[in-house]
Structure formats: structure tokens, C-alpha cells
Amino acid sequence: MMSRVYIFKRFERFWHWSQAALIITMLVTGFEVHGSYRAFGWQQAANAHTTAAWALIVLWVFAIFWHFTTGEWKQYIPTAGKITAVMYYYAFGIFDPNAHHPFRATQLKKHNCLQRLAYLFVKLFINPLVWVSGLLYLYYHDLGAYGVGGLSGLQLGTIALAHTLGAFLMLIFLVVHVYFATTGHTPLAHIKAMITGWEDLETES
Amino acid sequence: MRFRNLLAAAMVAVLFTSASTAFAEQAPTKLLKSTADHSKFKALDREFDSGPEVTRACLTCHTEAAKQIHLTQHWKWEFINPDSKQVLGKKHVINNFCTSVASNEAACNSCHIGYGWKDDKFDFSSEENVDCLVCHDSTGKYKKPSGFAGLPVTKDTEFPPGSGKIVKGINLREIALKVGPTLRTTCGACHFNGGGGDGVKHGDLDSSLEAPGKELDVHMDTKGNNFTCATCHKTDGHQVPGSRYAPTAMDKGAAQVRGKGGRINPATCQSCHGQGPHKLAKLNDHTGKLACQTCHIPYFARGGQPTKMSWDWSTAGKLSPDGKPMTLKNEDGYDTYMSIKGDFVWKENVQPEYIWFNGTVKYTLMGDKIEKGDKPTQINHFEGSAGDGKSMIWPIKMFRGKQAYDPVNKSLVVTHLAGSDDTAFWKNMKWEPAVAAGMAAAHAKFSGKVEFIETESMWPITHMVAPKEKAVGCVECHSSNGRLEKIDGIYIPGRGSDHATVLDLGGWVIAALALLAVLGHGLGRFIVYRRNR
Numbered sequence: 001m002m003s004r005v006y007i008f009k010r011f012e013r014f015w016h017w018s019q020a021a022l023i024i025t026m027l028v029t030g031f032e033v034h035g036s037y038r039a040f041g042w043q044q045a046a047n048a049h050t051t052a053a054w055a056l057i058v059l060w061v062f063a064i065f066w067h068f069t070t071g072e073w074k075q076y077i078p079t080a081g082k083i084t085a086v087m088y089y090y091a092f093g094i095f096d097p098n099a100h101h102p103f104r105a106t107q108l109k110k111h112n113c114l115q116r117l118a119y120l121f122v123k124l125f126i127n128p129l130v131w132v133s134g135l136l137y138l139y140y141h142d143l144g145a146y147g148v149g150g151l152s153g154l155q156l157g158t159i160a161l162a163h164t165l166g167a168f169l170m171l172i173f174l175v176v177h178v179y180f181a182t183t184g185h186t187p188l189a190h191i192k193a194m195i196t197g198w199e200d201l202e203t204e205s
Numbered sequence: 206m207r208f209r210n211l212l213a214a215a216m217v218a219v220l221f222t223s224a225s226t227a228f229a230e231q232a233p234t235k236l237l238k239s240t241a242d243h244s245k246f247k248a249l250d251r252e253f254d255s256g257p258e259v260t261r262a263c264l265t266c267h268t269e270a271a272k273q274i275h276l277t278q279h280w281k282w283e284f285i286n287p288d289s290k291q292v293l294g295k296k297h298v299i300n301n302f303c304t305s306v307a308s309n310e311a312a313c314n315s316c317h318i319g320y321g322w323k324d325d326k327f328d329f330s331s332e333e334n335v336d337c338l339v340c341h342d343s344t345g346k347y348k349k350p351s352g353f354a355g356l357p358v359t360k361d362t363e364f365p366p367g368s369g370k371i372v373k374g375i376n377l378r379e380i381a382l383k384v385g386p387t388l389r390t391t392c393g394a395c396h397f398n399g400g401g402g403d404g405v406k407h408g409d410l411d412s413s414l415e416a417p418g419k420e421l422d423v424h425m426d427t428k429g430n431n432f433t434c435a436t437c438h439k440t441d442g443h444q445v446p447g448s449r450y451a452p453t454a455m456d457k458g459a460a461q462v463r464g465k466g467g468r469i470n471p472a473t474c475q476s477c478h479g480q481g482p483h484k485l486a487k488l489n490d491h492t493g494k495l496a497c498q499t500c501h502i503p504y505f506a507r508g509g510q511p512t513k514m515s516w517d518w519s520t521a522g523k524l525s526p527d528g529k530p531m532t533l534k535n536e537d538g539y540d541t542y543m544s545i546k547g548d549f550v551w552k553e554n555v556q557p558e559y560i561w562f563n564g565t566v567k568y569t570l571m572g573d574k575i576e577k578g579d580k581p582t583q584i585n586h587f588e589g590s591a592g593d594g595k596s597m598i599w600p601i602k603m604f605r606g607k608q609a610y611d612p613v614n615k616s617l618v619v620t621h622l623a624g625s626d627d628t629a630f631w632k633n634m635k636w637e638p639a640v641a642a643g644m645a646a647a648h649a650k651f652s653g654k655v656e657f658i659e660t661e662s663m664w665p666i667t668h669m670v671a672p673k674e675k676a677v678g679c680v681e682c683h684s685s686n687g688r689l690e691k692i693d694g695i696y697i698p699g700r701g702s703d704h705a706t707v708l709d710l711g712g713w714v715i716a717a718l719a720l721l722a723v724l725g726h727g728l729g730r731f732i733v734y735r736r737n738r
Contacts, residue, residue, distance in 0.1 A: 033683070042679045046698075160696055160698060165708060167712075168708070168711075175723060
């Protein structure tokens with residue numbers, strides 16, 4: 001038996017996909033700026049990276065506003081309840097055609113407890129790390145010139161180190177996240193849900 | 206109807222004609238920039254037998270000019286560094302081109318703005334020995350041939366005596382009647398020929414700047430801004446700003462505004478362009494650490510004239526098979542070996558080297574102890590570091606040489622090169638007597654032994670500013686092994702040596718492991734799916 005549940009609202013879907021595009025753009029251009037490879041040309045990469053950064057900041061401001069006004073921020077409060085069961089499912093159950101995911105998404109509870117933890121880590125650690133270090137990177141010269149707070153002694157190397165750490169964490173998150181997107185009852189089920197908003201759910205018989 | 210048309214046409218014609226006549230009457234005469242036409246000056250309209258005679262005529266109106274000149278480096282060839290107290294200037298330093306002026310005055314001082322400096326007894330208080338014409342000639346005919354101690358030749362003269370070669374006399378009257386402001390060619394007569402020939406010394410100054418296009422020099426472009434040297438090196442009472450003995454390495458001032466007080470050096474880029482000339486904010490950030498020249502002069506010796514990059518005196522003295530001094534040339538016709546000078550390397554379109562520079566130049570002067578070692582002796586070392594708060598990253602031409610020194614007294618030496626006497630190196634190619642004569646002229650002690658030592662001299666690259674489209678691209682520095690690879694003390698995004706190896710290696714390894722893990726997991730799901738179908 002299958003049932004359709006409307007899980008992801010329009011803004012949420014827009015936010016997700018535009019954020020995805022921006023983050024991928026920033027990873028690709030960012031690592032070129034970092035010197036890991038040559039692809040678009042350093043200047044083009046740096047300019048695109050900066051433009052995408054501002055776009056992402058604007059998007060985040062809207063998203064944060066949306067999360068708080070709609071109460072959706074509660075979706076990221078950790079729920080420790082079934083975490084062992086969820087981890088057990090991904091480690092073993094997923095290979096068993098008769099096993100079911102211990103969590104069922106609803107509009108009120110979109111994410112399983114593992115997702116909640118992962119997204120909370122992204123939102124409370126990776127994003128602020130990337131955002132703050134990125135802005136410091138962008139305005140490094142002014143820190144020195146105007147002696148902003150106690151930051152004038154901050155070295156660009158330190159800022160870049162933090163920013164690079166954030167980038168690697170984001171890259172690792174992306175790899176795992178994209179894979180988990182294929183772990184619905186069909187490989188494309190979650191992805192479709194993120195596009196249409198409607199998720200097909202197996203109902204337990 | 207037809208008549209009326211004709212009448213109208215006639216009236217229009219009459220109006221048009223009268224109007225055009227009126228315009229012709231009002232056509233403005235060309236505005237002369239100078240209030241004086243020197244060709245109308247009686248004092249100049251006469252025959253002159255010598256340079257000093259012309260100067261006396263100039264001084265009848267420009268009564269204070271010589272006194273102003275007397276205060277210049279152009280006249281004194283001496284500069285005492287206010288911080289290090291080193292006594293510098295052409296009169297004192299020893300470089301790694303033709304090495305030194307002392308004992309070679311008659312030849313070298315053809316580029317002195319004076320008349321008759323032929324030995325150490327020159328009278329620096331003489332007003333008539335100030336050479337006005339060398340800077341103010343507008344005809345291009347004024348010449349001060351080498352060997353005449355800065356004097357122009359007014360009558361055909363055999364030189365060197367007995368050689369049968371004739372130096373043509375020039376007509377000073379014609380030149381004096383046409384004096385004017387300095388030109389690229391007047392400054393260039395000496396500054397383009399530093400080191401003994403076109404482009405030899407600086408790399409960013411050569412005869413291609415006499416009439417450059419935009420690609421070569423965006424300011425001097427004859428079809429554009431058409432700057433002369435003095436547009437930037439704007440004199441005040443004949444004092445020319447912009448010395449490389451004490452350069453302005455960092456200028457944090459805003460663009461110069463009238464009434465805002467004088468600036469030490471109006472020749473800096475910032476004195477016109479200020480601190481934030483770029484549209485892109487991130488480019489303006491670069492002005493905190495980079496001299497403008499670092500990006501805006503991508504290569505020097507760009508005008509088609511190569512510059513000398515090295516000079517090895519130690520090989521001088523080899524003779525041709527028939528026992529005569531010889532000159533070997535490269536395919537472009539430039540000397541690569543001369544018996545009297547040794548080996549040279551010439552280069553065009555040279556990428557500068559880059560250093561931290563805070564404006565302090567420390568010279569190795571005669572008497573300073575030098576030692577043969579791993580590192581060449583620094584003729585003039587540009588000091589600076591990332592952390593001193595006064596340094597910027599500058600482009601330089603590093604000129605490498607090998608030259609005579611006294612291995613016993615451990616000092617650079619003065620060599621008597623030019624002249625027709627027995628000791629002159631260019632005549633006899635014997636080092637010991639040439640150095641002995643040079644050191645005697647410089648009143649310095651000499652052990653009698655000559656060996657050769659490797660030396661380096663630094664030349665700031667600041668001319669030949671390219672159009673902005675030709676500025677150094679980001680990736681040329683923001684990369685590994687880029688132009689700034691050797692610049693220490695700063696983090697350059699994109700430069701591999703600045704990366705934290707642990708983070709970079711660890712980051713990629715963990716990301717790759719994560720990818721492998723999910724791919725393995727996915728493969729497992731796929732196998733299970735196939736098996737259960």
C-alpha cells in the first residue's frame with residue numbers, strides 16, 4: 001500500500017535546490033581558488049565564488065526568517081528516540097527487502113533523527129563556520145585597515161584555514177547527503193519528493 | 206515660384222558666406238604655452254664657442270637657475286641617505302655595470318648636467334658650468350660625446366686624438382634659440398642609456414619610450430596621454446622628485462589635491478590614482494600589500510629594445526685569433542662578448558622578480574667588507590619584509606654580475622676603464638694597473654691583487670605601465686610556482702605552499718572515503734535488489 005504525503009512546501013523546495021546549486025558552485029569554484037585544480041580560470045572562479053556567496057547569504061537570511069516564522073526550525077531539534085534503530089536500518093536493514101525504515105515522514109516530522117542531527121550540525125557548525133570565515137576572508141583587508149575589534153591581528157592564513165575546513169566538511173556532507181537521497185523506497189523517491197513536495201510512503205500492511 | 210526659389214537660394218548663399226567670413230575672423234590663434242619665445246631673445250642670437258657661454262646667456266634672465274641646479278642630485282651626483290647616512294650617488298657608488306665614475310670622469314660625465322667634470326677637482330660652485338641645454342634642447346641636435354667631460358663639441362674635432370675619427374661640431378646658436386621644456390628625449394638621452402647604451406641598465410627605461418604606443422606605456426602613449434617624464438617627475442625649483450636612492454616604496458596618501466599640502470613624492474602612482482582606483486573592491490584590497498607596478502608592469506623591456514641581465518667582467522681580455530680586441534654579437538645584433546668588457550646576456554619582455562621592499566636601499570660601498578660565498582655580494586640591497594609594516598611587494602630587475610674586487614682588502618674596487626693612457630683597461634686590458642689607477646684616483650688602498658666576485662644589483666621596475674587589460678592576471682600569482690612563489694610572510698589564496706598539508710590531504714582523503722563508502726553501500730543495495738527480484 002502506498003500513500004501520498006505533502007511534506008516539502010514550495011519555499012522549502014526552492015530554498016533547498018537553489019542552496020544546492022549555490023553550494024555546488026561554491027565548492028567547485030572555491031577549490032579552484034584554493035589552488036586544488038584549474039577549471040574556469042582563477043579570476044572567473046573567484047568572482048563566481050563571491051557572487052554565489054552573496055546570493056547564498058541572501059537566501060539564508062530568507063530561509064532563517066522562514067524557519068522561524070513558520071516554526072519549521074523545530075524540525076531540527078534532535079530526537080534521540082530511534083537513533084540506534086535508524087542507524088541499524090541503514091547498516092543492515094536496508095539490504096533486507098522485508099525490512100522497513102523505522103521512521104515515517106509526516107509534515108510535522110519531516111526528518112528522521114539521524115537527519116535531524118546531520119542538518120543541525122550543518123546549520124549550527126558548518127554554515128556559520130563557512131559564513132563567518134568567508135566574510136572575514138572577503139573583508140580581510142578592511143580588518144587590518146580599520147582595526148575591527150580584536151580581529152586586526154587575525155591572519156589571512158588562519159581565516160583561510162577555517163574556511164577550507166568548512167569547505168571540506170560541506171563537501172563530505174554533500175557526498176553523503178546526495179547518496180542518502182537515493183535511499184527511499186525507490187532510489188528517486190526522496191528526490192521526487194524534494195521536487196514536487198509529495199512523498200510516496202509505504203504504509204505498513 | 207521659380208524666381209522666389211532662386212531668390213531664397215541667393216539669400217542663403219549670402220548669409221552663409223558672410224557667416225563663414227565672420228568665423229574666419231574669430232578663429233582663435235594657437236595658444237602658446239610659454240610666455241617667452243626664445244628665438245626672439247637677443248642674448249641667444251649669437252655664435253657660441255662653448256657650453257658655458259650659452260649658460261652665461263641663460264643666466265642673464267634666469268638668474269637663479271644655476272643655484273637651483275646646484276642643489277640637485279643631477280648636479281651633485283651625491284646623495285646622503287638620511288637614515289643610513291650612507292654616502293651615495295653616482296660619484297660614490299660602485300655598480301656592476303661599468304662599475305664607477307671615479308677615474309673615468311671624461312667618459313661617464315658626458316651624462317652630467319655640467320661642463321668639464323674631468324677629475325676630482327671639478328668646481329661644484331660654478332654657475333656657468335651648469336648645462337642648461339642638455340635638458341632643455343628641443344632640436345635633438347645637442348650632444349655631449351663621451352670623452353669630453355660633459356662638454357659639447359662646437360668644432361669638428363679628431364677624437365681620440367690621432368685616431369682619424371672626427372666628432373662633428375654642433376651649432377649651439379640654433380639649439381639655444383629653440384630651448385623649451387624637457388622632453389622624453391632630453392631625459393632619455395641619459396636615462397635611457399644608463400649602463401653605457403640603450404636599455405642596458407634599467408629595463409623599464411629605453412629609447413622605445415621616446416615615442417611609445419599605448420601597449421608600451423599607457424601614460425606616455427603619444428596618441429593618448431602623451432606624458433613626458435616631467436608630467437610625473439614634476440619639478441619644483443629644478444628639484445626632480447622620484448629618486449631610486451631613497452624610493453617611495455609605500456605611499457598611503459590620497460590622490461593629490463591642490464591646497465592639501467605638498468607630497469614628498471608626486472611621482473608615485475597614488476599621487477594621482479589614490480588608494481582605491483579599481484572598480485572591483487577585491488582589487489583595491491591588493492593595494493595594501495602590492496605596489497601598483499607589481500600588477501601593472503607585467504614585463505619590462507617591452508618596447509623592442511632588450512636590456513642587459515648580466516655582465517661577467519671576468520672573461521674580459523680574450524683576443525681574436527689575430528690578436529685584436531673583438532666583439533661577438535647575437536643574432537639580433539647585440540654584443541654578447543666584448544674583449545674590453547666581458548660577457549653579457551640581453552633579454553626582452555622580461556618578467557620581473559618580486560621582493561618585499563620598504564624603501565630602504567643598503568649599498569655595498571668601497572671599503573665595506575665583502576666575502577666570496579654562496580650568496581652574491583649585494584651592490585644595493587632593497588630591504589623589507591612582510592611584517593615590518595612599511596614594505597610592499599615590488600617588481601625589480603635583478604642584474605647579476607661578476608666583477609673585479611680586491612681579495613686581500615676584501616673590497617669592491619674602482620677600475621680605470623676609459624681613457625687613452627697606459628693604465629686604462631679599455632686600452633690595455635690589464636686589470637692590476639687599471640684597478641691601481643682607479644683606486645689611486647678614488648684615494649683608496651689597493652693590495653695589488655684582483656679577483657672576481659659575483660654581485661647582484663636591484664633596479665625598481667616602475668616605468669612601462671601597461672594598459673589595464675594587459676595587467677598581470679590573478680592566476681599568475683594565485684597559483685603554485687607563480688610569480689610570487691618566493692614571497693614569504695603572507696597567505697596567497699591558490700598558492701600550494703601556503704596550504705595546511707594535514708587539512709588538505711585529510712580533507713580529500715576523508716571525502717574520497719565517504720564517496721567510496723556510499724558507493725559500496727549503494728552497490729550492496731543494488732546486488733541485494735538484483736538477487737531478490
